[in-house]
Amino acid sequence: MAAPPIPSFATDQSRARESSRQRGVQSIGDRLYGGWITASALVIPALLLLVAVVIAISAWPAVQSLGWRLLTDTTWDVPHARFGLLPALLGTLASSVLALTLATPLAFGAAIFVSELAPPRLRRPVALLIDGLAAIPSVVYGLWALVVLVPWLRRDVMPFVRDTLALGNVPLFAGPAYGPSLLAAALVLTIMILPFIAAVAREVLQAVPRSQREAALALGATRWEMIRDAVLPNARAGLVGAMILGLGRALGETMAVTMVIGNAHLLPTSLFQPAYTIASLLANQFAEASGPLHVSALMAAAGVLLAVTIVVNGFARWLVRRTEQQR
Amino acid sequence: MPRTARGGEQTTLQARRRRSAIMTSLVWCASAICLLPLVLITAHLLVGGARVLGPRFFTALPTPPGVSGGGIANGIAGTLLLLLVAAAIGLPIGLGAGLFLAERTRTRLAETVRFLADVLSGLPSIVIGIFVWELIVRPSGQFSALAGGVALGVLMIPLITRATEAMVQLVPNALREAALALGYSRARTSLTIVLRTALPGIVTASLLAVARVAGETAPLLFTAFGTPYWSLRLDAPIAALPLQIFNYATSPYDDWRAQAWGGALVLIVLVFALSWLARRVTESRRERLNATVAGGAAE
Numbered sequence A: 001m002a003a004p005p006i007p008s009f010a011t012d013q014s015r016a017r018e019s020s021r022q023r024g025v026q027s028i029g030d031r032l033y034g035g036w037i038t039a040s041a042l043v044i045p046a047l048l049l050l051v052a053v054v055i056a057i058s059a060w061p062a063v064q065s066l067g068w069r070l071l072t073d074t075t076w077d078v079p080h081a082r083f084g085l086l087p088a089l090l091g092t093l094a095s096s097v098l099a100l101t102l103a104t105p106l107a108f109g110a111a112i113f114v115s116e117l118a119p120p121r122l123r124r125p126v127a128l129l130i131d132g133l134a135a136i137p138s139v140v141y142g143l144w145a146l147v148v149l150v151p152w153l154r155r156d157v158m159p160f161v162r163d164t165l166a167l168g169n170v171p172l173f174a175g176p177a178y179g180p181s182l183l184a185a186a187l188v189l190t191i192m193i194l195p196f197i198a199a200v201a202r203e204v205l206q207a208v209p210r211s212q213r214e215a216a217l218a219l220g221a222t223r224w225e226m227i228r229d230a231v232l233p234n235a236r237a238g239l240v241g242a243m244i245l246g247l248g249r250a251l252g253e254t255m256a257v258t259m260v261i262g263n264a265h266l267l268p269t270s271l272f273q274p275a276y277t278i279a280s281l282l283a284n285q286f287a288e289a290s291g292p293l294h295v296s297a298l299m300a301a302a303g304v305l306l307a308v309t310i311v312v313n314g315f316a317r318w319l320v321r322r323t324e325q326q327r
Numbered sequence B: 001m002p003r004t005a006r007g008g009e010q011t012t013l014q015a016r017r018r019r020s021a022i023m024t025s026l027v028w029c030a031s032a033i034c035l036l037p038l039v040l041i042t043a044h045l046l047v048g049g050a051r052v053l054g055p056r057f058f059t060a061l062p063t064p065p066g067v068s069g070g071g072i073a074n075g076i077a078g079t080l081l082l083l084l085v086a087a088a089i090g091l092p093i094g095l096g097a098g099l100f101l102a103e104r105t106r107t108r109l110a111e112t113v114r115f116l117a118d119v120l121s122g123l124p125s126i127v128i129g130i131f132v133w134e135l136i137v138r139p140s141g142q143f144s145a146l147a148g149g150v151a152l153g154v155l156m157i158p159l160i161t162r163a164t165e166a167m168v169q170l171v172p173n174a175l176r177e178a179a180l181a182l183g184y185s186r187a188r189t190s191l192t193i194v195l196r197t198a199l200p201g202i203v204t205a206s207l208l209a210v211a212r213v214a215g216e217t218a219p220l221l222f223t224a225f226g227t228p229y230w231s232l233r234l235d236a237p238i239a240a241l242p243l244q245i246f247n248y249a250t251s252p253y254d255d256w257r258a259q260a261w262g263g264a265l266v267l268i269v270l271v272f273a274l275s276w277l278a279r280r281v282t283e284s285r286r287e288r289l290n291a292t293v294a295g296g297a298a299e
Helices: A012-066 A086-117 A120-135 A138-164 A182-206 A210-218 A223-234 A236-252 A255-260 A278-288 A292-326 B006-052 B055-059 B073-103 B108-121 B125-140 B145-170 B173-181 B186-214 B241-249 B254-298
Strands: none
Touching (some): A012 A292, A012 B073, A012 B125, A012 B145, A012 B186, A086 A120, A086 A223, A086 A236, A086 A278, A086 A292, A086 B006, A120 A182, A120 B254, A138 A182, A138 A255, A182 A236, A182 A255, A223 A236, A236 A292, A236 B125, A255 A278, A255 B241, A278 A292, A278 B125, A292 B125, B006 B254, B055 B073, B055 B254, B073 B108, B073 B186, B073 B241, B073 B254, B125 B145, B145 B186, B173 B186, B186 B254, B241 B254
């Protein structure tokens, strides 16, 4: 690349050569630049493909020797080489869906507040605080839940539900009730996906044209009727997308759940009973996996988690993009 | 809505107003409930963290349970080194991919990459950790800082890509056209005009991405692994703040659990300091961009 200094007494010929070389240098720069950005862009699909292939190959021995029992067996017994993912898979779904159910109304409320109802002075601070909630690392949520939330559940909530409300015989509240439980995991997940759903929902609501709101108000709608009849229908697909993005978040959430769910291979039939999720199964066992079949079974678990989150996230992104393009 | 008589209409209006007021107050309540966890967690962090925080906490190495005077010096250093490695991987790729998306906006490849970047950023971070374990740790036979940095770097790529794209698209097209009209090559236009104008925004995005991955724990479990000793080697296990918090919090020892709060407070301060810095850069950026455009118009 070291170009010689331009001669000051250049003949016509050398000047012509010079300019042609400069053009050459420029086009090399262009080509380098184009190559860099194209290669970088291609890294992303390549990475996704590589993740899928690497995990599929590592999971293959377990899939081959266990087959469908991986997904249908309810027993996870490492010494006897029984690796049933069903409890963890159902635990993942149960905790995430529960969290989504609890978080959605609150998050939509916060989004409607910031985008439609808040006094202008409160808008930015509230939005910033909710975004701040999203910036807290998972392990800090886990620490808080372990030290504050779980003891509260054990001391106050669980005895209240079972003794004061006399619901101890209802299967939903059965189990040892010593704190770490499906309920604890669902609650901490709720807090964690709240800001995420609220942020996406806020953007979707703000994308609804002003004219829709003005038209509704001009027709004599109250504030709530304006939101219900003019804003929400326009934002419907995007709001569903926000929910599903939150679900995708919850499905793969690892640290906080691992710290409070109790990590027991039980089918998630009771809120008060400990359970397991795929992500926490990986977090707990992967580093100390014994034997190639154990590693391979855990890889299969990672593959299941990967497939579920790709489908869920892909669907959500498609929905959100579709609403944004409607504008 | 049935409206039989004038009086009925009157009550309907009242009912509608009441309904609106009820729903509005419910929305206020929902927002308040959303902010409640932030208040609770911050309060517990400050109280729990203040108990163990002191100069020694930042300079000492971890001690076994029961031995007082332990610190998190190696965790802080380890986290900074991991972030450095992650940025070295995530920045060039994320920046390039972001420029690609911004410049070839409507091509089919760009649409696909944009979608896949979103999918990549939605993958559970523990799956990325396992992927890097299979890719680097298993062949090399040991946990290492390099593997941890790669895992965090992979997580950074889609974040920086999407943010760079958004920032570059804010640059007025007139600037680009002016440069091309002056005979600048595409590469030179992008690097000296577009990128420079968008630079503060990109710095912001990168800092936010670093802040996002700084607290990641799951991808480090099987890559960086953690160690109670001082280490800055790339080819050996390394301590990291989030890992230390996790180990301390789940341990049965009271003094370790107390130290977990201190570590969490330090981690949160680090994350929020990075985010704050990032926002400061963007604020000055808006003014500069406006000045550039206004200056151009004045001439």
